[in-house]
Amino acid sequence: MAYRYDRDKQKSLKRRFLLILGATTFVFVLAFGLMVMFWPRLNLPFNTWQRIAIGLLIVAYGILRFTRLFRKDPDE
Template sequence: MSYRMDEKQKSLKRRFLLILGATTFVCVLAFGLMVIFWGPMADRLPFKTWQRVGIGILIIIYAILRFSRLLKKDPDE
């Protein structure tokens, strides 16, 4: 196992935020897919099919944007 001396190890806070962000991404993505595809939830929502799909797609786009911000490197780190 070789380690590069010029690379810094992630801090505990940064690792925790990465795990928390990944968990949030998975949960929000699952919620967006549930809004679109899950039958019992779709029956309870007062939207038409195209509105439900649109809301689900917006939720999925939000999850992707949050995940991309999570992976973005800070200039000071």
């Protein structure tokens, strides 16, 4: 019965706010990484493979942050 209580328990306001903020950050970081990779009007002083490498690093960072959103906090 305790498992059902934990599953049905509503998230705190702080937790909901951080989830929305984290999801918004993920979207913006993902969009920025794709812009670096594929938008030639950005005028970065890198050649094609360097732009793709930097863009992939930015996208990987966004994915890492997004996965960390769902990690359980030891305080909760």
